[in-house]
Amino acid sequence: MILYFSATGNSRYVAAMLARELGGQPVMDMGLYMRPGAERLTVTLAEGEPLLFVFPVHSWGFPKYLAGVLASMDVQGYVPGRNYVGLLATCGDDAGRLYRMWSETVSRAGLRADAGFTVFMPNTYVLFPGFDVDKAEVRDRKLDAAPAAVRQVAEQIKAGVRGDFTWRGRLPGLKTNVIYPLFARFMTSDKAFRADADACIGCGRCAEVCPVGNITLTAVHPLREGKHMPVWNGRCLNCLACYHYCPTHAIAYGSKTQGKGYYTCPK
Numbered sequence: 001m002i003l004y005f006s007a008t009g010n011s012r013y014v015a016a017m018l019a020r021e022l023g024g025q026p027v028m029d030m031g032l033y034m035r036p037g038a039e040r041l042t043v044t045l046a047e048g049e050p051l052l053f054v055f056p057v058h059s060w061g062f063p064k065y066l067a068g069v070l071a072s073m074d075v076q077g078y079v080p081g082r083n084y085v086g087l088l089a090t091c092g093d094d095a096g097r098l099y100r101m102w103s104e105t106v107s108r109a110g111l112r113a114d115a116g117f118t119v120f121m122p123n124t125y126v127l128f129p130g131f132d133v134d135k136a137e138v139r140d141r142k143l144d145a146a147p148a149a150v151r152q153v154a155e156q157i158k159a160g161v162r163g164d165f166t167w168r169g170r171l172p173g174l175k176t177n178v179i180y181p182l183f184a185r186f187m188t189s190d191k192a193f194r195a196d197a198d199a200c201i202g203c204g205r206c207a208e209v210c211p212v213g214n215i216t217l218t219a220v221h222p223l224r225e226g227k228h229m230p231v232w233n234g235r236c237l238n239c240l241a242c243y244h245y246c247p248t249h250a251i252a253y254g255s256k257t258q259g260k261g262y263y264t265c266p267k
C-alpha cells in the first residue's frame with residue numbers, strides 16, 4: 001500500500017512509479033484526509049504488505065496538516081517486522097531531519113519505521129528570497145534521473161533494508177528543528193494570495209487543485225460577466241498548487257512571486 005500526498009504532481013508521479021516497481025501496489029491519496037472534518041485515515045494491510053509513504057518535503061519537514069493525519073491513522077493488520085514501513089520523500093534539494101520527524105510521527109500510530117529515502121524532483125517553492133523553480137536543464141535532469149532512482153529505492157524496499165537513507169543536506173537539525181516550526185506557524189498564511197482580474201478567466205482550476213479545499217470560486221468577477229474569481233479561506237499549507245497550475249498565471253503571493261517561475265509535473 002502506498003499512501004501519497006502531492007501538491008504539484010511530483011510525488012503522485014513518484015508514487016505511481018514506486019507502485020509499478022513493486023508489482024502493482026495500491027495507491028491512496030492522503031490529501032483527502034487533510035481537509036477540515038475529514039474522517040480518520042484507515043488502512044488494512046495484508047500479510048507482508050509494505051506500507052509506504054510518498055510526499056514532498058516542505059521546509060525540511062512535513063507538509064502542514066499531514067503529520068496530524070499520520071499520527072492519528074488507524075492501521076489494521078500491521079505486524080512489526082513483517083509489514084515494511086518506509087518513507088520516500090520527494091525534494092528539490094534536501095530533507096533535513098524529516099526522517100526522524102516522520103518516524104516519530106508514525107510511531108504514534110503504532111508503526112515501527114523501517115527506512116527512509118529521498119528522490120530529487122524539480123523544485124516548486126518560490127516564496128523565500130533567492131528561491132525559484134529550477135532552470136530547464138536542472139528540471140529535465142531531475143526528471144530524467146527519477147525513474148532509475150525510484151527503481152533503486154524499490155529494490156532496497158524489496159530487500160528489506162533498514163535505516164535513514166534520506167539526503168539530509170547541511171545543517172539538518174537547524175532546518176528541521178528551528179526553521180520548520182517557524183515556517184509552519186508563520187509562513188503558511190494565504191492572506192497574500194491575489195488573482196489578477198485582467199488575467200483570471202474564472203476557470204476554477206485553482207479551486208480544483210487545492211489539495212485541502214481552501215479555495216472557493218465565490219468572488220464576482222469584475223470584468224467577466226457571469227464569471228467568478230477565487231477566494232482563499234484561511235486554511236493553507238502554502239503548497240503553491242494554485243499558483244503553479246493557474247493556466248493564465250493570474251495568481252500572485254504579494255510581491256514574493258514577482259519574476260518567479262512556474263512548474264507542475266509534466267508526467
Ligand SMILES: Cc1cc2nc3c(=O)[nH]c(=O)nc-3n(C[C@H](O)[C@H](O)[C@H](O)COP(=O)(O)O)c2cc1C
Binds near residue numbers: 056239
Ligand atoms: C512549501 C514548500 C516547501 C518546500 N521545502 C523544501 C525543502 O525544505 N527542501 C527541498 O528539498 N524541497 C522543498 N520543496 C520542494 C518540494 O519538496 C519538491 O518540489 C517536491 O517534489 C514537490 O512535490 P509535489 O509536486 O508532489 O507537491 C518545498 C516545496 C514547497 C511547496
Ligand code: SF4
Binds near residue numbers: 203230250
Ligand atoms: S486558475 Fe487562475 S484563471 Fe482559473 S479561476 Fe483560478 S485564478 Fe482564475
Ligand code: SF4
Binds near residue numbers: 232236239240
Ligand atoms: S490555497 Fe493554494 S497554496 Fe494554499 S493549500 Fe491551497 S493550493 Fe496550496
